[in-house]
Amino acid sequence: MNIPVNTPVFNGNEKKYLMDCIDTGWISSAGEYIEKFETKMAQVVGQKYGIAVSNGTAALESAILALNLEKGSEVILPDFTIISCVQAIVKAGLVPVPVDCTWDTWNLDVTKVEEKISDNTKAIMVVHIYGLPVDMEPIWALANKYHLFVIEDAAEAHGLAYRGKQCGGLGDISVFSFFPNKHITTGEGGMVLTSQDEFYARAVKVRNLFFDSERRYIHEEFGSNFRMTNIQAAIGLAQLEQLEKTVVKKREIGSFYQEELSGIDAIQLPVPKTEYADNIYWVFGIVLRDPDLPADVVMNKLGEKGIGTRHFFYPIHRQPALIKEGCCEDKFLEDEQFANANYICEHGFYIPSGLGLTFDEQRYVVQAIRSIFI
Ligand SMILES: *Cc1c(COP(=O)(O)O)cnc(C)c1O
Numbered sequence: 001m002n003i004p005v006n007t008p009v010f011n012g013n014e015k016k017y018l019m020d021c022i023d024t025g026w027i028s029s030a031g032e033y034i035e036k037f038e039t040k041m042a043q044v045v046g047q048k049y050g051i052a053v054s055n056g057t058a059a060l061e062s063a064i065l066a067l068n069l070e071k072g073s074e075v076i077l078p079d080f081t082i083i084s085c086v087q088a089i090v091k092a093g094l095v096p097v098p099v100d101c102t103w104d105t106w107n108l109d110v111t112k113v114e115e116k117i118s119d120n121t122k123a124i125m126v127v128h129i130y131g132l133p134v135d136m137e138p139i140w141a142l143a144n145k146y147h148l149f150v151i152e153d154a155a156e157a158h159g160l161a162y163r164g165k166q167c168g169g170l171g172d173i174s175v176f177s178f179f180p181n182k183h184i185t186t187g188e189g190g191m192v193l194t195s196q197d198e199f200y201a202r203a204v205k206v207r208n209l210f211f212d213s214e215r216r217y218i219h220e221e222f223g224s225n226f227r228m229t230n231i232q233a234a235i236g237l238a239q240l241e242q243l244e245k246t247v248v249k250k251r252e253i254g255s256f257y258q259e260e261l262s263g264i265d266a267i268q269l270p271v272p273k274t275e276y277a278d279n280i281y282w283v284f285g286i287v288l289r290d291p292d293l294p295a296d297v298v299m300n301k302l303g304e305k306g307i308g309t310r311h312f313f314y315p316i317h318r319q320p321a322l323i324k325e326g327c328c329e330d331k332f333l334e335d336e337q338f339a340n341a342n343y344i345c346e347h348g349f350y351i352p353s354g355l356g357l358t359f360d361e362q363r364y365v366v367q368a369i370r371s372i373f374i
Pocket residue numbers: 055056057058081082084085127153155156177178179188189190
């Protein structure tokens with residue numbers, strides 16, 4: 001058996017829409033699928049605008065630049081997240097301030113945010129991790145109290161609801177990724193979503209080299225080429241049409257693992273539901289409870305049986321790239337305040353749960369894990 005950690009599935013209108021791009025010649029960043037994809041995504045999550053870009057990392061950079069924060073402003077973010085989040089902050093001349101995650105949901109610990117807010121704090125970046133959302137109500141309360149923007153990274157949260165509201169619609173500005181392991185893929189791709197006209201206007205300019213509408217080739221600021229192609233958007237639209245089915249399938253995979261693995265004391269499984277959300281199982285994470293057993297040991301054993309796994313994220317405060325940058329040393333403080341992120345990065349990994357996973361493959365994964373621990 002060889003079971004990759006993810007295999008994407010294309011069983012909707014992908015081919016039809018792609019052929020249409022080729023037949024009509026609309027293959028670059030102009031074309032009707034881009035607008036359709038942006039409009040439909042915005043509609044689904046309840047934002048006014050969608051701005052399709054080339055990937056999720058570009059979406060984060062565009063979102064940060066769209067807010068136009070003063071250089072040196074602080075942005076709070078989870079310590080347990082992907083490098084793209086902190087990179088977007090640092091590249092914009094802003095100061096990242098990481099906060100630990102909770103030990104069970106692996107999401108931003110909202111009870112530890114307020115103590116990190118200073119006069120210089122201008123935004124909180126929330127990141128929905130692995131299939132459960134951040135508890136947003138306390139975040140919105142803090143954002144109100146201290147006049148902060150909320151940047152929502154919903155790159156892992158297509159189709160996930162927080163108290164009945166779709167993720168991607170919970171921030172002043174929100175982003176998605178459409179990498180092949182996400183619930184909607186365009187190969188590479190991303191989107192910025194917002195309901196505020198000025199953020200929309202800036203994000204559109206950032207995406208396209210800050211071209212001015214008045215006189216072409218005069219540029220007030222630097223932007224980037226973050227444009228998505230019509231070809232990507234065509235696939236994205238077809239994938240978006242399947243989102244509800246995708247969510248059902250991901251939850252089936254997650255529930256099966258929960259049932260079959262719940263008896264093993266040595267491992268901690270994802271939280272199936274909280275008071276505010278039902279897990280969508282973007283990935284199915286496992287944390288080893290024995291502090292002396294690193295994730296690599298078990299990952300290697302599964303690898304020998306042909307089962308693909310991935311490490312959990314690595315804590316922001318320990319990222320070599322960031323330490324080298326030295327941009328925010330005083331904010332990084334002692335390692336101990338990130339005890340949960342430290343623990344799960346060393347003892348956590350995720351197992352195959354892509355849409356292409358068959359029932360037989362999933363049973364094989366379960367058996368392999370059982371044979372290691374029981
Ligand atoms: C995947 C992901 C991204 C980055 O998306 P790319 O399209 O790979 O650049 C950003 N944030 C989170 C939380 C992600 O999971």
